Amino acid sequence: MYAFPKVKRLRGELKRSEVRNQVKYQLTTREFIQQRGRTTYRIALEHILGMVECSNAEFTRHVKPLFGNAPDPFGKPYKIVTVLLHLVTEAGVIEQQGVSFYTRLSPAFAEHMERLLAESE
Helix, strand or coil, X not given: CCCCCCCCCCCCCEEEEEEECCEEEEXXXXXXXXXXXXXXXXXXXXXXXXXXXXXXXXXXXXXXXXXXXXXXXXXXXXXXXXXXXXXXXXXXXXXXXXXXXXXXXXXXXXHHHHHHHHHCC
């Protein structure tokens, strides 16, 4: 079992949760959360400007693999452009503005997230 730190106070109702290759993905009615090791990325859906599928080459340029030289091959690579991202580490919370966040999402997860983004417009 993976030892992800507990996410304090999910904002909104949990709609989907997935764990694969030591990465945990959560989607609520108000935010997208991704945990890699001891690092948590939190993006409020209201801060997302857009989400597009990107090429494997673009994804590989921007994402450091957890193990070895190749990134996780599961799912499709996505680029999420956001106004504000909260990076939570053991040292504290870092607020980043104007971020392009790269991730791989399962088709079902991406579809659910796209639906929630369309509803929040």
